[in-house]
Amino acid sequence: MERLKTKDDESQIFKTGDFSIELNCQANNEYTKVSYPLKYGVFSRLETQDYIFEFNLNHEIRHAKSKKKNWIHPSEWLKRTMGNDWVYYSSGGYSGVYEALGEYYLPNLMYQTNSLLGGKPFNEKAIDEIVKNWHQMICQLPETHMPDRFSRWIDAIQQQTPEGLQKKAQQLFDISGSRVTVMPPDARHVDYNIIPLTISDGCLYKCRFCKIKNKKKFAVRSKQDIDTQIKQLRQLYDKDLINFNALFLGEHDALNSPCDLILKTAQDAYDAFEFQTSVMKKNYLFMFGSVDSFLNADQAFFETLNCLPFQTFINIGLESYDQSTLDILGKPITSEKVGLAFQKIQLINNTAANIEISCNFVMDETLPKSHYTALMSLVRESVNRTKPKGSVYLSPLTFGRPSRQVLYDFYKLKSMSRFPTFLYLIQRL
Numbered sequence: 001m002e003r004l005k006t007k008d009d010e011s012q013i014f015k016t017g018d019f020s021i022e023l024n025c026q027a028n029n030e031y032t033k034v035s036y037p038l039k040y041g042v043f044s045r046l047e048t049q050d051y052i053f054e055f056n057l058n059h060e061i062r063h064a065k066s067k068k069k070n071w072i073h074p075s076e077w078l079k080r081t082m083g084n085d086w087v088y089y090s091s092g093g094y095s096g097v098y099e100a101l102g103e104y105y106l107p108n109l110m111y112q113t114n115s116l117l118g119g120k121p122f123n124e125k126a127i128d129e130i131v132k133n134w135h136q137m138i139c140q141l142p143e144t145h146m147p148d149r150f151s152r153w154i155d156a157i158q159q160q161t162p163e164g165l166q167k168k169a170q171q172l173f174d175i176s177g178s179r180v181t182v183m184p185p186d187a188r189h190v191d192y193n194i195i196p197l198t199i200s201d202g203c204l205y206k207c208r209f210c211k212i213k214n215k216k217k218f219a220v221r222s223k224q225d226i227d228t229q230i231k232q233l234r235q236l237y238d239k240d241l242i243n244f245n246a247l248f249l250g251e252h253d254a255l256n257s258p259c260d261l262i263l264k265t266a267q268d269a270y271d272a273f274e275f276q277t278s279v280m281k282k283n284y285l286f287m288f289g290s291v292d293s294f295l296n297a298d299q300a301f302f303e304t305l306n307c308l309p310f311q312t313f314i315n316i317g318l319e320s321y322d323q324s325t326l327d328i329l330g331k332p333i334t335s336e337k338v339g340l341a342f343q344k345i346q347l348i349n350n351t352a353a354n355i356e357i358s359c360n361f362v363m364d365e366t367l368p369k370s371h372y373t374a375l376m377s378l379v380r381e382s383v384n385r386t387k388p389k390g391s392v393y394l395s396p397l398t399f400g401r402p403s404r405q406v407l408y409d410f411y412k413l414k415s416m417s418r419f420p421t422f423l424y425l426i427q428r429l
């Protein structure tokens with residue numbers, strides 16, 4: 001596969017009275033947290049009198065917004081994910097987005113999740129119009145004579161139909177055998193632009209409360225299977241691979257895979273996806289771990305991981321430090337082990353500069369008071385000063401029913417926590 005040479009590739013602009021095209025726009029090359037919309041990587045843009053559409057290097061739509069008066073806010077936009085979902089990024093109107101999520105923009109999803117913030121933007125006419133008709137809109141451009149390069153590009157974006165994009169999303173799911181039903185919360189650092197590579201299936205506990213688990217017994221993939229996935233992912237991401245710098249090792253407990261398999265896969269993927277020449281600065285590695293896989297992973301593993309060319313984020317589901325709550329949740333681990341895992345998390349976070357271990361706890365109105373008392377003993381009383389690293393994510397248990405009380409409880413917990421504390425918004429790829 002040939003890599004796109006972007007350095008010497010000047011962006012090219014074509015304009016008529018009705019629309020304009022800008023090819024190979026080079027946007028920000030580093031993920032940054034700012035309160036205004038930033039675009040990343042290399043992409044091409046079509047702007048009409050009413051709309052702005054952006055396309056990746058495979059000519060697939062990736063962002064869209066309307067310039068009409070009925071668009072909710074000029075700095076908000078729609079993003080299409082690799083799984084072919086539309087996500088609406090909202091800013092104003094919902095106070096406290098940054099405090100709650102650690103990001104300035106709130107992803108509003110088309111499917112039910114555990115979000116406590118946001119409204120129902122997909123019920124808005126202006127948004128619905130784009131989601132349903134974007135392809136028609138780009139196929140109805142007025143006839144204009146334009147240089148070859150631009151007319152070829154227009155042809156190419158028109159060929160990427162909604163049906164074709166849905167098929168491509170299915171191809172992505174087929175590579176590993178299933179869709180990524182939940183991304184780690186830390187993937188927010190790269191706006192969820194991850195390449196998913198499955199090294200093991202299933203999880204250890206099959207907790208009763210969990211809505212994202214599957215029936216698969218935990219099993220490690222063979223090296224050959226992983227190599228095939230890497231090859232197919234390279235083909236699927238194709239020319240747009242250059243815009244990616246983040247790898248997600250799935251599935252729900254990749255950390256329970258043999259250490260050498262994790263390390264070798266991360267390095268192999270880094271090489272195969274040519275992350276060293278990504279237009280995006282830095283490289284990121286994300287995975288989930290469980291209390292047991294994390295406690296079993298030895299010091300030598302973390303030392304080697306720390307030396308890989310990644311900033312690594314491992315998210316551990318602790319859920320509760322209170323035994324009665326763990327029992328209610330049907331999570332077959334002891335609070336004692338949760339405490340030990342929390343201690344070990346601090347050790348790794350204090351010593352490994354390129355690794356951040358984050359953890360999740362659940363939240364719900366129905367949980368006993370002892371859950372919150374125990375949580376405070378970890379996130380407040382176990383340390384005597386504020387920690388810059390080691391995010392604690394609080395995950396509302398209920399889907400599709402935002403609760404003011406739970407949001408209020410979250411802000412209260414956050415104000416008392418000595419760790420960076422955020423809501424975990426469950427999103428699929």
Ligand code: SF4
Pocket residue numbers: 203204205206207208210211212213252290317
């Ligand atoms: S919370 Fe984690 S370990 Fe428990 S069932 Fe869900 S995915 Fe599996």
